[in-house]
Amino acid sequence: MTSTANEIVVNNAAWANATPRLSVLIPTFRDDPSALLKALDDPSTRAEIIVLDDGSGDEALAKRIAGRIERLRLPARLIRLTSNQGRAKGRNRLASHARAGHFLFLDSDMLPNPENFLARWAALAEGENTPIAFGGFTLEQTPLRPEHALHRAMALKSDCTLAPERAKSPEKHVFTSNLLVRRDVFETVEFDEGFTGWGWEDVEWAMRVGRHHPILHIDNSATHLGLDTASAMAAKYEQSASNFARVVSAHRDIVSAYPSYRVARALKPFPGRDIWRPMLKAFALNEAAPTSLRAFAMRLYRAALYCEAV
Incomplete structure (x- = not known):
């Protein structure tokens, strides 16, 4: 040693x-x-x-x-x-x-x-x-x-x-x-x-x-x-927002073709993000909801976090 x-x-x-x-x-x-x-x-x-x-x-x-x-x-x-x-x-x-x-x-x-x-x-x-x-x-x-x-x-x-x-x-x-x-x-x-x-x-x-x-x-x-559990996934996506912004800054020509970028761009004009973004997270964390709908909500939540970078 x-x-x-x-x-x-x-x-x-x-x-x-x-x-x-x-x-x-x-x-x-x-x-x-x-x-x-x-x-x-x-x-x-x-x-x-x-x-x-x-x-x-x-x-x-x-x-x-x-x-x-x-x-x-x-x-x-x-x-x-x-x-x-x-x-x-x-x-x-x-x-x-x-x-x-x-x-x-x-x-x-x-x-x-x-x-x-x-x-x-x-x-x-x-x-x-x-x-x-x-x-x-x-x-x-x-x-x-x-x-x-x-x-x-x-x-x-x-x-x-x-x-x-x-x-x-x-x-x-x-x-x-x-x-x-x-x-x-x-x-x-x-x-x-x-x-x-x-x-x-x-x-x-x-x-x-x-x-x-x-x-x-x-x-x-x-x-x-x-x-991961759903809450751990959400926490990781929250951590990743600044990293996503770093990727966009350096490689917009590539990342702009990704679904996460395109959905973030589509969500960006919608007002009241501070209201509906936590609602998406809450639904994704709701274990009583259908898994397919929770997955859709979690993807939207991730895209909503990325709105600031696009």
Whole structure:
């Protein structure tokens, strides 16, 4: 174990002499990635795993993650930050520890679907030297829980799509939940650390990098286990409004084609936003209402939050 002023690093026994071809980069904040780490532990892939605990301050959780890191057969490192850096800074920090020629960004609440998930990514990195690829995500292994019904319905409609559909708007469907990036590409275009809170930093990165490199979409999916309650979703959308404004400022030519932008433009002229916007939120949070109508209300609420930026 080593430490500096703001990070503590724990390596497992396999770390020191490894020459990895693929660096799997997993940020976490108060989530336990143990199930993901266990599923990824395939030494034949010549991968390394790097986990960033982004200032969670949870000693018991950090101890569990460190124990799992030490038991992995793959070379692995845990980085514990003493303060939270956020989504963009945290991922850039992860990449600075990576040693391989390709990075695979995975969220800590993901779980691979195919058994050869990591081997397929390794083959794409080594064999085809792919600059950027997104593998998609599903809800195949996500438990059915009533409090997550709204998020499930919305994700299934807009996010859980197959590669041919994603490829129609390649930058729009890039998320750091399951993203392969070649080292030289990332070193040229890192995540914009001006983004704060939740939302849009990965799509905005794809907008910038997509101007210079093709974005490949494949079906090598992982399950998103971490669905949110309706209130947590609303809070994230509220956080994302300033990030959306940052995207509009830099990439209006691209984002103006997105439904979220077009609906926000359509809603902007309507007076009394301070009255009807909270009503949309209240309906979306009402678990007694039909899920399809709640989802419609939540999308309108998000667009109403974005009105200021369009």
